[in-house]
Each structure stands twice: as C-alpha cells, then as structure tokens.
Amino acid sequence: MLSERLQEELKANPGSHPFDEILYCNIGNPQSLGQQPITFFREVLALCDHPAITGADAIERAWQILDQIPGRATGAYSHSQGIKGLRDTIAAGIEARDRYPADPNDIFLTNGASPAVHMMMQLLISSEKDGILCPIPQYPLYSASIALHGGTLVPYFLDEASGWGLETSELKKQLEDAKSKGINVRALVVINPGNPTGQVLAEDNQRQIVDFCKQEGLVLLADEVYQQNVYVPDKEFHSFKKVSRSMGYGEQDISLVSFQSVSKGYYGECGKRGGYMEVTGISPEVREQVYKMASVNLCSNISGQILASLVMSPPKVGDESYEMYLAEKDGILSSLARRAKALEEALNSLEGVTCNRAEGAMYLFPCITLPQNAIKAAEAATTAPDAFYCRRLLNATGIVVVPGSGFGQVPGTWHFRCTILPQEDKIPAIVTRLTDFHKSFMDEFRD
Amino acid sequence: MLSERLQEELKANPGSHPFDEILYCNIGNPQSLGQQPITFFREVLALCDHPAITGADAIERAWQILDQIPGRATGAYSHSQGIKGLRDTIAAGIEARDRYPADPNDIFLTNGASPAVHMMMQLLISSEKDGILCPIPQYPLYSASIALHGGTLVPYFLDEASGWGLETSELKKQLEDAKSKGINVRALVVINPGNPTGQVLAEDNQRQIVDFCKQEGLVLLADEVYQQNVYVPDKEFHSFKKVSRSMGYGEQDISLVSFQSVSKGYYGECGKRGGYMEVTGISPEVREQVYKMASVNLCSNISGQILASLVMSPPKVGDESYEMYLAEKDGILSSLARRAKALEEALNSLEGVTCNRAEGAMYLFPCITLPQNAIKAAEAATTAPDAFYCRRLLNATGIVVVPGSGFGQVPGTWHFRCTILPQEDKIPAIVTRLTDFHKSFMDEFRD
Numbered sequence: 001m002l003s004e005r006l007q008e009e010l011k012a013n014p015g016s017h018p019f020d021e022i023l024y025c026n027i028g029n030p031q032s033l034g035q036q037p038i039t040f041f042r043e044v045l046a047l048c049d050h051p052a053i054t055g056a057d058a059i060e061r062a063w064q065i066l067d068q069i070p071g072r073a074t075g076a077y078s079h080s081q082g083i084k085g086l087r088d089t090i091a092a093g094i095e096a097r098d099r100y101p102a103d104p105n106d107i108f109l110t111n112g113a114s115p116a117v118h119m120m121m122q123l124l125i126s127s128e129k130d131g132i133l134c135p136i137p138q139y140p141l142y143s144a145s146i147a148l149h150g151g152t153l154v155p156y157f158l159d160e161a162s163g164w165g166l167e168t169s170e171l172k173k174q175l176e177d178a179k180s181k182g183i184n185v186r187a188l189v190v191i192n193p194g195n196p197t198g199q200v201l202a203e204d205n206q207r208q209i210v211d212f213c214k215q216e217g218l219v220l221l222a223d224e225v226y227q228q229n230v231y232v233p234d235k236e237f238h239s240f241k242k243v244s245r246s247m248g249y250g251e252q253d254i255s256l257v258s259f260q261s262v263s264k265g266y267y268g269e270c271g272k273r274g275g276y277m278e279v280t281g282i283s284p285e286v287r288e289q290v291y292k293m294a295s296v297n298l299c300s301n302i303s304g305q306i307l308a309s310l311v312m313s314p315p316k317v318g319d320e321s322y323e324m325y326l327a328e329k330d331g332i333l334s335s336l337a338r339r340a341k342a343l344e345e346a347l348n349s350l351e352g353v354t355c356n357r358a359e360g361a362m363y364l365f366p367c368i369t370l371p372q373n374a375i376k377a378a379e380a381a382t383t384a385p386d387a388f389y390c391r392r393l394l395n396a397t398g399i400v401v402v403p404g405s406g407f408g409q410v411p412g413t414w415h416f417r418c419t420i421l422p423q424e425d426k427i428p429a430i431v432t433r434l435t436d437f438h439k440s441f442m443d444e445f446r447d
Numbered sequence: 448m449l450s451e452r453l454q455e456e457l458k459a460n461p462g463s464h465p466f467d468e469i470l471y472c473n474i475g476n477p478q479s480l481g482q483q484p485i486t487f488f489r490e491v492l493a494l495c496d497h498p499a500i501t502g503a504d505a506i507e508r509a510w511q512i513l514d515q516i517p518g519r520a521t522g523a524y525s526h527s528q529g530i531k532g533l534r535d536t537i538a539a540g541i542e543a544r545d546r547y548p549a550d551p552n553d554i555f556l557t558n559g560a561s562p563a564v565h566m567m568m569q570l571l572i573s574s575e576k577d578g579i580l581c582p583i584p585q586y587p588l589y590s591a592s593i594a595l596h597g598g599t600l601v602p603y604f605l606d607e608a609s610g611w612g613l614e615t616s617e618l619k620k621q622l623e624d625a626k627s628k629g630i631n632v633r634a635l636v637v638i639n640p641g642n643p644t645g646q647v648l649a650e651d652n653q654r655q656i657v658d659f660c661k662q663e664g665l666v667l668l669a670d671e672v673y674q675q676n677v678y679v680p681d682k683e684f685h686s687f688k689k690v691s692r693s694m695g696y697g698e699q700d701i702s703l704v705s706f707q708s709v710s711k712g713y714y715g716e717c718g719k720r721g722g723y724m725e726v727t728g729i730s731p732e733v734r735e736q737v738y739k740m741a742s743v744n745l746c747s748n749i750s751g752q753i754l755a756s757l758v759m760s761p762p763k764v765g766d767e768s769y770e771m772y773l774a775e776k777d778g779i780l781s782s783l784a785r786r787a788k789a790l791e792e793a794l795n796s797l798e799g800v801t802c803n804r805a806e807g808a809m810y811l812f813p814c815i816t817l818p819q820n821a822i823k824a825a826e827a828a829t830t831a832p833d834a835f836y837c838r839r840l841l842n843a844t845g846i847v848v849v850p851g852s853g854f855g856q857v858p859g860t861w862h863f864r865c866t867i868l869p870q871e872d873k874i875p876a877i878v879t880r881l882t883d884f885h886k887s888f889m890d891e892f893r894d
Contacts, residue, residue: 002838002841002842003841003847006841006842006845010845017842017845018843018844019843019844019845019880020845021845022841022845022846022847023844023845023846023847023869023873023876023877023880024847024866024868024869025846025847025848025865025866025868025869025877026847026848026849026864026866046493046496046497049493049496049521049750050493073718074496074718074719075715075716075717075718075719076717076718077710077717077718078718111558111720111744111747111748112744112745114743114744114745115744118743118744141743144743145743148743263524268522269522270522270523270524270745271520271521271522271523271524271525271746271748271749272521272522272748272749272750273558273745273746273747273748273749296561296565296588296591296592296595297558297559297561297562297565298559298561298717298720299718299720300558300720301558301718301719301720301748301750301751302718302719302720303496303719303748303750304748391449394449394450394453394469395449395453395464396465396466397465397466397470398453398457398464398466398467398468398469398470399466399469399470399472400450400469400470400471400472400473401472401473402473417473418472419471419472419473421471421472422470422471422472426470429470430470430472433466433470
C-alpha cells in the first residue's frame with residue numbers, strides 16, 4: 001500500500017517527502033489516531049480480567065506488548081493478520097518449540113481456532129466436488145464447516161483397537177474411493193491430540209501421514225489445539241511442522257496449516273476467543289486470498305491476540321512470575337492427568353465398556369456394548385442407542401456426556417464422550433454415580 | 448436442553464432428582480467448571496486494558512458483571528447468543544433509549560457488527576436470485592458480504608442534492624426493476640447515520656422507509672452503529688425499532704434487525720470486537736436458524752460482550768465515575784463536531800468541490816468536479832479519476848483518504864471519503880495541505 005510505503009520512507013529518510021507525517025483520514029478507527037478510551041469502560045474490563053496486579057514482570061510484559069501495538073492502542077483495529085509484534089512473539093515461540101524457523105508473516109491471528117478452520121474450508125471448497133478427509137470420530141466443527149461451505153466430507157476411520165491409531169492404508173482406501181466418485185480431495189484433517197478420542201500420535205505415525213499428504217498433494221490441516229494437553233510419560237506432542245521439517249520437507253514439498261487456540265492447554269481461556277493458524281507451503285496468490293478473507297472481519301479481538309502471544313511465550317525461568325506460573329500450570333496438568341486416569345479406570349471396570357487411555361486432549365471416548373433390549377428400547381423411543389443411554393444417565397445421575405453419534409463412529413458401535421474437566425473433588429462422585437447407574441441400566445436391559 | 452431443564456428443576460425444587468447437582472462432562476470448557484486462569488496471563492491482559500483502577504463504581508460494576516457470568520468465569524465459553532445478564536443490561540439500555548420494550552432473547556452478541564451482518568446475509572441469501580437492496584454509496588462490508596454469500600446486490604442511490612436523502616420512489620423503482628429480472632428481493636439495508644455519507648435520517652423519512660418495508664415484506668437491516676455520533680443540533684438519532692413501534696407496528700408487522708458495535712460512537716473500541724444485533728419480528732424457526740449460526744463459532748469474546756453492555760449502560764448521574772465519563776464523552780463528541788465543521792468548510796471552499804454536512808457518523812464524502820484533463824491523465828494511468836486524485840493527494844501531502852469508487856457513486860461523479868478522526872491539533876495542517884494541493888492540482892489540469 002502506498003501509504004505504508006510512504007510511512008516507511010519517511011521513517012528511514014526524514015525529509016524525503018514534502019510532508020513529515022502521514023495523516024490517516026481513511027478508516028473509522030478512532031483509537032489508532034490517538035482517541036483515548038473511556039476510563040470507566042477500561043477499568044471495568046481490566047477488573048473483569050483480573051482484580052489485582054502483583055507481578056512486576058507482568059507489568060513489564062504489558063508495557064512490552066503495548067509498545068508493540070501502534071500508538072499503544074488496544075482499542076484500534078489491528079493489521080488483519082494480527083499485530084506484527086505479537087506475531088513475532090508467536091513465531092519465536094513456535095521456533096523454541098520446534099527448533100525450526102517460523103515466519104511471523106505465516107501467522108494469522110483469529111477469534112479462536114474455529115474461524116481459522118472456516119477460513120481454510122472456504123478457501124479449499126468451491127463445490128460439492130471438493131472433498132476433505134476427516135477422521136471418524138471427529139470434533140463436529142469439521143463436518144459443520146464442510147457442510148456450511150458446500151463441500152464433501154470424506155471420512156476415514158480411526159482404529160479403536162490400536163488406541164485410535166491412524167492407518168495410512170485406511171487413508172489411501174478412502175481417498176481412492178472418493179476419487180472413484182469424482183471427488184477432488186483437497187486436504188486431510190488430523191486432530192492431534194485427538195478430540196473426542198484423546199490419543200497422542202506417535203512420531204512415526206505422523207511421518208507416514210506427512211508422506212501420504214506429500215505423495216497425494218493434500219493440504220495437511222493439523223488441529224494442534226491440545227498441544228499442551230499430554231498426560232502420559234510415554235507420549236510427547238510433536239507438531240506436524242516439526243515432523244515435516246525433520247524429514248527434510250520444506251515449503252515447496254508440503255502445504256501445512258497448524259491451528260492453535262487459547263481455549264485449551266493448561267490455560268483454557270475459551271471466553272477470550274484467541275487463536276492462530278500458521279500457514280506454510282502455499283503460493284503468494286493463495287496467501288493473498290487468505291489475507292482477503294481475514295480482512296472481511298477487519299481483525300480478531302486484541303485481548304485474544306495478546307493471550308495467544310502469552311501462551312506461546314509464557315514466563316521463563318528467573319522471571320518473577322515463573323514459580324507461580326509453573327505451579328499453576330503443573331497443578332492443572334497433573335490434576336487433569338489424575339482425573340483422566342481415575343475416569344478411565346472407572347469406565348473400564350464397567351460391564352461391556354472398554355475405554356482407551358486419555359493420552360492427551362480433554363476427553364475419554366468409551367465404547368459401550370449395549371444389550372439388544374436396550375437397543376430395542378431406544379428404537380421404541382426413536383432415539384439412537386447411545387443417546388438413549390446418555391439421556392438415562394443424565395436423568396438418573398445429573399451427569400452430562402455427549403453421545404458418540406455426534407462425532408461419528410463405526411456403524412453398530414456405541415460410544416460417549418466424557419470430559420476430564422470437572423474439578424478433582426467431583427470425580428469420586430462421578431465415578432460412583434456412573435458405576436451405580438451403569439449397573440442398574442444393565443440389570444434392567446441385560447439380554 | 449434436558450440438562451438445563453434439570454438444572455432449573457434442582458434450583459426450583461431441591462431434592463426433586465436423585466442427585467443434587469448437574470455434572471458437566473460434555474464440553475471442553477475448563478473455566479466453566481472452576482479451573483482458575485493463569486495469573487500472569489490475566490495480569491498482563493488487565494494491564495493492557497487499563498494500568499490503574501480508581502473508580503469505586505467501576506469496581507462495583509465489575510463485580511455486578513462477574514456475578515452475571517456463571518462461575519464468574521470470563522474465560523469460559525458463554526451462551527452462543529452472549530451472557531444472559533449482559534443481554535438483560537443491553538435490553539434495558541435499548542428500552543431506556545427507545546421507550547419501547549426490548550427482549551434479551553432478541554439480542555445476539557457478536558465480535559463487532561461485521562459477523563452479525565454476515566450472519567443475516569447467510570440467512571437471507573440462498574442463491575443469486577436473492578437480492579438485497581443496498582444504498583449507493585455504501586460501506587463495502589455489504590457488497591462484500593452479499594458477494595461472499597452468492598446473492599445479488601440491488602442498488603438504490605442516495606440523493607446527494609438533498610443531503611444524501613433516501614427517496615422511497617427510488618427504492619420502489621429499483622425494487623420493481625430487480626423483480627422484473629427475476630430477483631427475489633429479501634431485505635433493505637439502511638445505514639443511519641450514514642457511512643460514507645454522514646447524513647442523519649429525518650424521522651419522517653424513516654417512517655416512509657418502515658412503511659415501504661412493511662408493504663413490500665422486506666426485512667429492514669438497520670446499521671445503527673453510529674447512533675451516538677450526531678453532531679448537528681437540528682438532527683437526532685431515532686432507532687428504526689422506535690420509529691416502527693411509534694407507528695403502531697409490532698413484531699407481526701415488520702422484521703427488523705438493528706446492528707450496534709463498540710467500535711464507533713464516542714467509545715471507538717474497534718480492537719475489542721464487540722457488538723450485537725437485535726432481531727425482532729422473525730418466526731421461532733428463523734430465530735432457531737440464527738442461533739445455529741451463532742453456535743458454529745461457540746460464542747463471541749467476553750471482553751467485547753462486557754463492553755457492549757457498558758456502552759448500552761454507561762455511568763449515570765450520581766455515580767462516582769459519572770463526571771469523568773461525561774467529560775470524556777462530551778470532549779470527544781464536541782471535538783468531533785468541530786473537526787467535522789472545519790473539514791466541511793475547508794472542502795466547500797475548494798474549486799469544484801461540494802460537500803454535504805457531516806451530520807453524523809465519522810465521515811465527509813465530498814463531490815469533486817474533476818477537469819477533463821485530469822480524467823484523461825487518470826485514463827492514461829489506467830486508474831479511476833477519483834483514485835488518481837487521491838493518490839496524488841497522498842504523494843503530495845501524506846493525507847490518506849478513500850476514493851469514492853470504493854463505495855459506489857452516481858456514474859460520472861467523483862468523490863472521496865475523509866474521516867473526521869485525526870486529532871484536533873492536526874486539522875489545521877490537513878486543511879492547509881489539502882487546500883494547497885487542490886489548488887496546484889487544478890492549476891495543473893484545469894481545462
């Protein structure tokens with residue numbers, strides 16, 4: 001843009017133009033031009049976020065961030081990709097995580113991960129002939145977004161018997177099947193750690209997936225919002241970007257989008273609607289398209305942008321806030337790990353129920369073998385058998401879980417998704433009530 | 448939902464179920480279940496919003512708001528329409544403004560007004576046969592959103608000679624013309640106060656528009672984001688809902704959507720991405736559709752929601768913060784009025800330039816009669832004549848304005864949009880530079 005170029009020229013070379021500053025009379029963005037926020041409004045917002053500030057490094061970090069925002073205006077529209085300084089921080093955080101370079105220009109900050117997913121679907125889908133490979137079971141954002149944009153969901157099934165493993169032979173089979181129906185498969189969605197399935201992919205398996213996408217020319221859409229949620233010592237999160245780069249694949253080899261959110265991890269700031277996608281291996285023309293889509297809603301909310309930079313750059317050893325931060329983080333993650341274990345064990349002790357480990361994410365997805373009598377009763381009530389079970393559970397115990405049919409499952413199998421999020425002191429009650437309910441349910445319907 | 452019903456039954460009638468609380472194991476929403484936010488993250492966010500809190504009533508208001516949020520969790524996903532307590536506050540604010548009832552269930556909180564506009568377009572448009580009547584000139588969000596959803600923009604021209612008046616004869620003519628082409632016109636967009644045109648509609652004119660929509664069965668999409676930006680003593684903002692109700696039209700007579708934003712007014716909090724739409728006169732089925740669309744992205748950001756409640760319920764006479772609030776508000780609005788006047792007078796003093804008053808909003812939209820030589824020079828540079836003028840202005844003076852062609856204009860006329868937002872001490876420099884530039888431009892190209 002001409003005004004940006006002139007701005008830079010004036011900065012680099014004062015006196016190079018017949019004016020000494022650019023006067024922006026083009027956009028209705030008051031605080032970018034020095035209008036001060038209404039004090040009362042900001043006081044209330046700050047108090048709602050946090051009632052008291054003690055950490056000196058928090059104050060320092062806030063000033064650092066404010067200095068990265070043009071005019072320190074947190075109330076101004078930002079660059080549609082997000083504030084450049086925050087994208088620098090995020091790129092540095094990705095580099096520290098992966099030990100491979102990250103470019104701030106590849107980062108698009110969004111109101112949570114969902115709008116980023118919608119943007120990619122909008123870009124990839126132009127008709128029902130465009131297909132997207134999605135895991136079954138899957139977080140229904142993907143099916144909803146594909147439907148919204150008029151594309152075709154090409155399902156691939158995760159293998160419950162191998163801990164919700166992802167077999168490339170299954171990917172290949174479903175891809176060929178879709179091709180034979182005239183579907184142009186554009187991309188592969190992988191959720192790692194898995195939602196609703198809770199598995200953490202082995203690095204080896206990730207390499208196979210990367211190779212599959214490279215060979216088939218698919219965009220790899222990596223939902224990595226649970227990257228901080230790993231609960232078992234034998235598994236570790238590896239980003240698909242790190243795995244691809246470690247295989248020697250660069251920008252020209254594979255198109256890769258990684259989604260991250262402030263809503264998950266140990267932070268769990270769902271209400272702040274912050275997130276980003278890192279888009280690599282796409283052409284300048286496609287990037288321009290992504291940018292245009294980002295511009296339609298002007299920018300994502302600045303608090304969410306700031307929070308996205310914080311989760312990718314938390315306090316470090318030696319910082320005043322580090323010990324408290326670490327205690328909070330470890331407290332949350334170790335408690336989640338204990339809750340996952342307790343619920344998994346309880347579920348596996350139930351008649352006809354098997355449940356894989358929650359290695360990561362926030363969910364257990366047990367398989368329930370329902371008696372024929374229960375299936376018949378569900379049919380009589382014109383509801384799916386798993387929904388029938390979940391409704392009875394809720395009515396009897398007050399426990400709310402989600403039927404597997406909302407996520408997709410192998411036909412004839414029945415599941416539900418149970419989060420590990422109720423506070424730890426509630427877990428014993430959940431275990432007891434669930435166990436008692438299940439026993440009486442089976443007694444009522446046992447064949 | 449069953450769990451909500453059970454929750455209410457437990458509250459109304461403890462002991463009515465074999466459990467004393469609902470245990471939510473269904474959604475990955477940690478802070479809704481008591482997980483505490485990471486202190487450092489919240490400290491930084493609060494400090495970025497506001498470095499120091501002094502107002503006792505701000506503290507009180509923050510607690511009031513926190514008490515309206517289930518579990519005081521500003522970091523949890525909210526109801527997809529927005530937090531109920533905040534919608535109550537907004538509905539009360541609308542009632543106080545209009546003196547007609549408002550229903551919190553009609554309010555949908557969104558990340559700024561833009562996503563609300565997109566939601567309505569998605570709802571109204573299912574093919575290119577669906578048309579939306581839009582003003583020319585218009586804020587290009589509307590043309591972009593209609594294009595995005597595959598509909599047809601049916602233009603109606605605002606009458607520059609009568610201060611950008613809106614003639615229902617023009618609406619009627621364009622509607623009939625569209626009908627004759629097989630377009631099913633679904634809705635009418637009115638921006639009041641106007642963007643980019645700055646007019647404030649007379650109440651009389653609004654009544655004609657309401658009658659037109661009622662007669663033709665059109666949804667009235669009222670962009671009222673500049674409702675606080677009125678600068679002339681002879682004009683006043685009236686919401687279309689108030690006007691409709693004052694004519695005796697209720698829910699069954701007219702479908703009406705009012706868009707509001709925290710980005711405009713005296714508050715100008717663009718970066719917070721807060722806003723809402725009030726949707727009245729639609730069927731329960733259509734409301735359900737709107738709710739589904741809102742659910743796809745879970746909820747809008749909570750800070751934006753809080754801010755939307757604050758702008759519709761600012762401090763009142765007697766509150767500790769009232770005097771400061773009023774001084775800030777009046778300071779901003781009276782300064783904007785002076786800036787509008789100074790720029791309008793400067794523009795009208797230029798050769799071949801006429802400029803209507805900025806009665807409201809944040810813009811002036813002067814008409815420039817360009818010499819034939821300038822038009823030829825623009826053609827030679829393969830650019831629109833108004834874009835040519837604006838580019839020369841920027842290169843010569845550093846002043847950035849937007850060519851009229853970005854908003855639409857009567858063919859053969861040329862305009863630009865100039866905001867009134869540069870800080871007041873910059874206005875004399877803008878006037879001088881613009882005047883000098885225009886003189887030399889005319890000297891260079893005069894026929």
